[in-house]
Structure formats: structure tokens, C-alpha cells
Amino acid sequence: MLAFQKVDKPTAGKNKIHLDLDASDLDSEVDRLVAAGARLIERRGDESFRWVTFADPQGNEFDVAEHG
Incomplete structure (x- = not known):
């Protein structure tokens, strides 16, 4: 599934498209x-929902979340 979200105020310096992907085993996917070659930026969330923000080699950020 691919979803789009409208952002009223884009953040300067970030990529225009930000992918959010999911994984069944977040730790293995990290x-x-x-x-x-991805650079781990930050682990986020709590025990009910976790995701990790990465940057690709060109600096484009993306997230990977764990689905239940």
C-alpha cells in the first residue's frame, strides 16, 4: 500500500518525498x-509502536516501523 500525506509547511533541507515502510521484525530490518549503507538517525516510539528514522547515502530520510 502507498499513502500520501499533505504537509502544509515543508521542512527546509529535507527531501520532498519521505517514505514510511513497515517490517515484521524491526530489529533485523535495522x-x-x-x-x-543506510545511516541510523533515531529510534522512536514506545512498546506499543516503534519506528526508526534512517538516511540513505544521499541524505534522504525514511522511516521503518514495526507492524504487529
């Missing part, structure tokens, strides 16, 4: 993405 390891896989870092090994593939």
Missing part, C-alpha cells in the same frame, strides 16, 4: 539496512 541491521539489514545499516549493513546496506
